[in-house]
Amino acid sequence: MAKFRIKRYNPEKQADAYYEEYDYDFPEGATLLDCLNHIKWNMDGTLTYRMSCRSAICGSCGMKGNGHALLACQRQAAHLLKDGSDTITIEPLGNMPVIKDLVTDFQQFWDKVDQVKPYLKTKDKPPEKEREQSPHEFRKIDEATTCIMCGACYSDCNVLEVDKNFLGPAALAKAQRFVGDSRDQATRERIKELSKPGGMWDCTHCGECVERCPKPAEPFYRIKELMAVGLKEGVTNNVGARHALSFVKSVKHSGRLNENKIPVESMGYFNIKGLLDLVPVGLRMLLKMKIPPIIHKPVDDVKDVQRIFEEFGE
């Protein structure tokens, strides 16, 4: 017998959310959605959640199971009962206001998708037949186009938890879907937009979105692809891009980081405010002798490292 501990919220009835438990001895092979349906249809008709296709393609049934976002229809209930636990905790998606029970308000999510101009931009008149695109070029958008806009990545994004201004993983994956598309002709314009504060360089690399993504879209990898395009396009007048370039330069020079140089180069020599921000922590570390050695020693055989950089045109 499993206990489903479900976070309930209905502002029509009471202001605060609370947890309600339902016991259900679910059959083998039951998905979490099957269990919720059983509860709604046999035990408590007031339980409210979204669902439609039940085959992991419509993206309706995003919610949290045991604290992490998932698609209810895609997850075997048994897989949520680990380590002998008999309880599955179900909560609404995070980083969004809750409307009722497991139903959240997607307005901000869609607003951010809108922000990345989520449609093909072309300048040339299309040919009579199809635009050509090689299988190799198609593969560059293959993953991003699998996104079903379920909000799982958005729900668990570590940056969005503290900064609502961040575009978030889904919108950035959507952006990559166009930046990576050989048919799109607005790459530079898009990259410039994405390089602004709140854009791709605000991703903290935590990998949470890859972990939660129910499809192969895996936004963090798409964000990395965007960054590479940004550097290739030379859109480098921002801290994120300068940081990457300084980092690569340092590793090429000595095989490892020059921790004294990178912060300064990242902020930019003319970014007075940014540089001043570094002063307190710098002084503090200096007082504790935490400052890395001034003489930056390269790794052994650094020539071989530099040779590899050159082989790759860096």
Next chain:
Amino acid sequence: MKFALFTGCVARGATRELMLATIKSAEALGIDFVEMKSATCCGAGVVSEKNPVLTDALNARTFALAEEQGLDLVTICSTCQGNLKKSECHLDEDVEYKSKINHVLKDGGHQYEGGKIKIKHFSNILATPEGKALLKAKIKRPLTGLKTAGFYGCYVLRPSELSEYEDPDNPKELEELFEILGATPIYYPSRIKCCGFPIIMMNKEASHAMAGNALIEAVEGGADCVVTGCPLCHLSLDSYQPEIESMQKKHYSIPILHLPQLVALALGFSPEEIGMDKHIVSTVGLDKILAQHV
């Protein structure tokens, strides 16, 4: 036990106390670390922003060095661990890709074969049955009464398809080690979240808020200190703690320890011997707690 030690850049730079504590605790445990002096930076997830193939090539060279030494590779940084595992997966899952990279390594006299060595974080080694037995046998000062909040450092956990971490949503390794050392683990949601370090220069407020939220959770959970396996998390949580406190208008001053420091304490080293006096947030309070339970 003998391993190739991949120190990473930060343990040789801003957090040299990590290196110190690693060497001391390894010596006390009888673990033989052979430092990889020719290994490069793991790329830290940043070199790959510019050139992902170059990153894999640099790391393939590092793996080849360990293969040449005939030793499993041990990291002392979650970021290094995660990035090396990423490259390992990329190389091992695509034979063609690996041979392309090996072609480049060849002129330096290196070849990465794959499957010969393992890449493990120091905490992984300690958490093996063998490592645990070793720890139990060598503990001189059980950390009884010390409440420790683990902070994993996200690279070691995610993406789990590349980090190959068994249970990234509910890891237990650090907490198991704490218990063996006699300390009491504190569980809190942020222990598996990001410390904010990667965007500390791009979005300072968000970065500090991430670190601050974790610290508040740990403090509210009753922790005496936070213990991390990642020197970058240490920088974010320790070196920037004064900024975080003033931004959040809260005062908690919670000490942040490197995992090897906690191990070394239990093995009987004094805080000074393992560089705890180098921290920004004073760790003096911990001495009192430990003294109460001798």
Next chain:
Amino acid sequence: MIKHDVLIVGAGLAGMRAALEVCKELDVGLLTKVYPSRSHSGAAQGGIAAALGNSEEDSWEEHMFDTVKGGDYLSDQDAVEEYVKAAPRIIYELEHMGCAFSRTEDGKIAQRSFGGHSKPRACFSADRTGHAILHALHEQVLKNAKSIKIYSEWYMHQLVIEEGRCSGVVVSDIRTGEVEVIHAKAVIFATGGYGRVFKITTNAFASTADGAMAAFHAGIPLEDPEFVQFHPSGLYRQGILFSEAARGEGGYLLNGNGDRFMEQYAPSRMELAPRDIVARAEQSEIDAGRGVNGEACIHLDLRHLGEARIMERLPQIRQLGIDFIGVDCVKDPLPIQPSAHYSMGGIPTDMHGQVVIDGDGTPMEGFFAAGECACVSVHGANRLGTNSLLEATVFGERTGRSALEYAKNAEFGKINESHEKARVLNQIEEIFQRDGSESYNDIRNEMKEVMMDKCGVFRDADNLKSCVAAIQGLKERCKKGKVTDKGQLFNTEVYEIIELGNMLEMAEIIATAALARQESRGGHYRTDFPKRDDQEFLKHTLVYPKNGELELKHRPVVITRYQPKERTY
């Protein structure tokens, strides 16, 4: 009162394609009970047909013949001709919008084989073609946000017909429970199908006949409801779709003895015979005790395709097998069974999407329909795979244009707002007032069970009669249920009860029409009348509401190029 020049209900392929047409000149409201990107079109996997000839020479004539033969000669051939001729242009246009298609080595849209098509003409995006097109259209709708207002999570309750003309709809905002009237010069229904009437179905929970029943309640007949397609490869017991593309790429169907049984049923096309034939073959094997392990399932075997091919062409199918039953099709065959998939019938329209109300083609002014909810009829008695995405886009566009032309030259019709609102409010209030002990869940399950058993792949008079009787009994019981959620806010329970009411009525219509059609044709197979009977039944069914009962009439089939012949594969 909300006002739009044109109001479209349903935001799948047909609805969004229509919206993009109308928005060129007029203001559009696009209403959906889910979100546009959650529409069931997105679940279509295998492809969209067009005679592009990218991998083998092809022509619209061949596409037309395959479609007409596949439909067992019940298709209206004038409409089919327009439809297949428009196909290449429609595909190129989708491509120009940005739709991601799989490609040939020389950069053209790749095409694969599909059941009943004599040439490889299924354009595809791996095994998520519907998803790719749905999102491409959604992107264009977002781009045109100035002239297309989206109403996500609004439910359409009824049509407003005044003085023989459609002038709007009554809807409610699911989030607030607020009932509103939307005034429009023209209304387009693109509300999808009703597979949820059956126990085993590939369809989403949202596929509940809302549109068809709203039209029916306004006195508009439903055409050919007896023709329901059973897809040969729904996941055993669950119905989750495994695309026909799995067979298009070379997959085998094996019975319990490990035999490729299609040899006995369609030796020239084998696994790529049309769906009605393959589904019947499977059911015959199962009924003869040759299911896998004696169970009601067949094996879909892809192992010989190899991991690389599967990952390139059928990655989603592989993941579905792993997630839902723990079977990796690279290593093991997938258990499948016939599953209700598509409704060939629906709201009768002409080939411009104009809804018609009788066999003479009399239009219901201001009311249009497109996609699965409509019956044009291009699919006749059985639809070929990949022809539905094409239908939704081709007729979405055509219908959008028709509605646009109509609305440009029309004034807003009359609406008695308080009266229209009251009808819906009363219906909802009646549901809140019910205080019986019947379980809606039991009623829904019994409906699905009886429809599957008695009105499924094989039908006969006795079963259909008892099916109709059972459904009528369930309709009575449904009046004695009880709602537990009495709130206004996001009350999904009430909408599920309304949908159940629609499905029960639809089920009765399907079974009644099936009972009347005493022949076997396409997706409708009568064991007591196993032959096609062109003499008596080469005609469309029209089912009307009449004083609480059903009345059956007919509409002639349009035959132009291809005279009915015996259908063998």
